[in-house]
Amino acid sequence: MADSEGHGRLSRLVGEPGLTGTVSVDRVVSAVADYGMWALTLGIIVFLWLPLSQIVALSFMENSAVLFPFEGVTLDNYVSLFTNESLLLAARQSAFVATVSALVATLIGVPLGFAIARHEFRGRGMLRGLVIVPLLMPGIIMGISLLILFRVVGLSPGFLGTVLAHSVYGLPFIVLPVVARLAVFDRKLEEGARDLGADGRSVLTDVTLPIISPAIAAGFVFAWLRSFEDFIRVFFVGGTMDALTKEMYGMVVYSQGTAAMDPMATIIVLVVSTALAVAINFRDILEYV
Amino acid sequence: MSTIQDLGDAFERRGERAKLAIMAGPGVGWLLTLILVPTAFLVMVSFAEVSSSYDVVWSFSVSNYRELFVGESGLFQTPFVDSFFLSLRIAAATTFLTVVLAYPVAYLLTRLSGRRFKIVLFAVLVPFFTIFIVRIYSWLSLFGSQGLINSALLATPLVSEPLGIFEYGLAAVVISLTHAFFPYMLLTLYSSLEGIDYGVIEASRDLGATRIEIAKDVVVPLSAQGLITGCVFVFVPALGTFITPQFLARGKFTMIAEVLTARINELYAINYGAAGSLFLIIPTLIAFAIVMRTTSLEAMG
Numbered sequence: 001m002a003d004s005e006g007h008g009r010l011s012r013l014v015g016e017p018g019l020t021g022t023v024s025v026d027r028v029v030s031a032v033a034d035y036g037m038w039a040l041t042l043g044i045i046v047f048l049w050l051p052l053s054q055i056v057a058l059s060f061m062e063n064s065a066v067l068f069p070f071e072g073v074t075l076d077n078y079v080s081l082f083t084n085e086s087l088l089l090a091a092r093q094s095a096f097v098a099t100v101s102a103l104v105a106t107l108i109g110v111p112l113g114f115a116i117a118r119h120e121f122r123g124r125g126m127l128r129g130l131v132i133v134p135l136l137m138p139g140i141i142m143g144i145s146l147l148i149l150f151r152v153v154g155l156s157p158g159f160l161g162t163v164l165a166h167s168v169y170g171l172p173f174i175v176l177p178v179v180a181r182l183a184v185f186d187r188k189l190e191e192g193a194r195d196l197g198a199d200g201r202s203v204l205t206d207v208t209l210p211i212i213s214p215a216i217a218a219g220f221v222f223a224w225l226r227s228f229e230d231f232i233r234v235f236f237v238g239g240t241m242d243a244l245t246k247e248m249y250g251m252v253v254y255s256q257g258t259a260a261m262d263p264m265a266t267i268i269v270l271v272v273s274t275a276l277a278v279a280i281n282f283r284d285i286l287e288y289v
Numbered sequence: 290m291s292t293i294q295d296l297g298d299a300f301e302r303r304g305e306r307a308k309l310a311i312m313a314g315p316g317v318g319w320l321l322t323l324i325l326v327p328t329a330f331l332v333m334v335s336f337a338e339v340s341s342s343y344d345v346v347w348s349f350s351v352s353n354y355r356e357l358f359v360g361e362s363g364l365f366q367t368p369f370v371d372s373f374f375l376s377l378r379i380a381a382a383t384t385f386l387t388v389v390l391a392y393p394v395a396y397l398l399t400r401l402s403g404r405r406f407k408i409v410l411f412a413v414l415v416p417f418f419t420i421f422i423v424r425i426y427s428w429l430s431l432f433g434s435q436g437l438i439n440s441a442l443l444a445t446p447l448v449s450e451p452l453g454i455f456e457y458g459l460a461a462v463v464i465s466l467t468h469a470f471f472p473y474m475l476l477t478l479y480s481s482l483e484g485i486d487y488g489v490i491e492a493s494r495d496l497g498a499t500r501i502e503i504a505k506d507v508v509v510p511l512s513a514q515g516l517i518t519g520c521v522f523v524f525v526p527a528l529g530t531f532i533t534p535q536f537l538a539r540g541k542f543t544m545i546a547e548v549l550t551a552r553i554n555e556l557y558a559i560n561y562g563a564a565g566s567l568f569l570i571i572p573t574l575i576a577f578a579i580v581m582r583t584t585s586l587e588a589m590g
Binding site for chain 2: 038111167
């Protein structure tokens with residue numbers, strides 16, 4: 001497609017031989033639009049990369065607050081990160097909350113996805129709507145409303161409240177890919193397995209689940225990331241429990257001591273971008289976003 | 290015989306129902322107790338009062354709403370109203386910018402394939418490479434009078450003092466939100482543009498439509514669904530954002546989430562917070578209605 005377009009672009013620019021001698025307005029518009037689109041895309045790529053790449057650069061700078069004046073390269077910021085016990089503890093805590101929340105969301109969400117995709121029942125339409133609400137509901141509303149709920153039922157803020165909040169927040173990221181995958185699932189595969197003598201359980205474990213498992217895995221990753229990066233929900237329902245985002249927020253808003261912030265951000269950028277590069281290369285990630 | 294058959298069917302139906310209850314039950318329970326019930330409480334508490342021992346006193350009064358809208362200097366002269374309209378404007382500007390930036394890139398992506406496609410996709414998903422708080426933080430050292438942008442400009446002979454637009458404030462908030470939410474818009478637009486049969490575009494070209502006519506009459510209408518969904522997924526979170534103005538407005542103005550959070554944090558005024566957050570639920574409900582009308586669940590995976 002790209003090559004034929006390139007050729008088309010050229011021929012449109014010069015005018016097709018033998019047809020007319022003049023370059024039509026539309027052809028000029030086409031060529032300008034094509035080049036304009038590339039130029040704009042390159043500009044946007046610069047805009048998107050600039051902030052994160054300067055964070056990576058800052059993480060190696062003597063003077064970690066600003067790039068100028070340049071005072072030399074150092075690993076001191078990384079040392080201050082790895083000696084910052086409370087930040088590391090908060091990162092581990094957030095990873096733990098994210099793992100538990102994403103697991104709960106997966107255990108609840110996969111069967112719910114099957115029920116929505118494969119069963120007719122009363123209230124199914126409403127349920128289909130309800131499933132996307134955690135995705136659309138602003139974090140502050142989920143945070144305040146759960147704070148009130150937990151207050152009324154007497155659950156004190158902390159780990160349990162955060163896991164409850166994050167597991168329902170992550171639910172759509174599991175249910176939606178599962179429903180989408182089951183919608184295009186060829187049920188003849190299951191019928192075939194059954195005709196060949198497989199029972200219901202082995203059809204599920206040997207045929208259905210392996211086929212939809214990439215969708216579940218992608219959903220798990222998104223649910224995990226959403227929990228890990230959440231600030232406002234954990235701010236309201238986390239109580240005194242530490243979280244990486246709360247720690248980072250405190251560093252930026254209450255103190256200027258952000259030396260550990262840039263290396264932490266750099267490590268997160270490296271881990272996530274590597275994962276994403278692998279995902280784009282090996283799978284059509286857009287199917288599951 | 291037929292009664293036995295009926296009985297068997299009934300058992301099967303009951304078995305089917307029990308199976309369905311096991312499958313859907315936990316998820317439905319989760320959504321009811323952690324989404325619907327809390328929202329109902331939110332509405333109730335917005336009409337209630339909070340005692341000095343921070344307990345909810347169930348009553349019916351509109352004093353929380355009065356506090357939101359009636360200020361000392363008159364109706365609608367309150368920090369809440371100011372922040373609400375400012376937040377609406379910031380969210381609208383962010384949505385507009387993401388559309389303008391993401392549309393051409395999404396269109397370009399549909400026309401690329403193979404290696405080129407993967408490279409461009411990887412390059413434009415970069416804000417996804419990290420977590421939201423880092424995305425916003427990454428603009429912190431770019432803005433400000435000593436920020437990278439102003440320092441770079443001051444190094445040129447064109448500028449003699451730091452430019453106001455690159456100070457912390459409105460531009461910093463809108464630009465960082467645009468950066469942070471760009472991938473949402475891009476991906477929803479891409480998936481709707483990708484669904485357009487390229488043959489339709491070629492056919493319109495063969496029938497003599499100009500490039501502009503094709504864009505206006507074919508591409509935009511056929512991708513309207515993705516456009517609307519993308520707008521919703523940018524507008525709603527931008528409206529309720531807390532971290533962004535905290536980091537990048539630096540006290541110049543407050544957005545709605547900051548007003549509510551401050552009241553709850555400092556005064557434990559969850560009744561005031563509840564009443565205020567209902568005004569964030571209204572846009573959410575509108576967004577929900579739009580998404581339900583335009584998008585099927587199967588297409589949202």
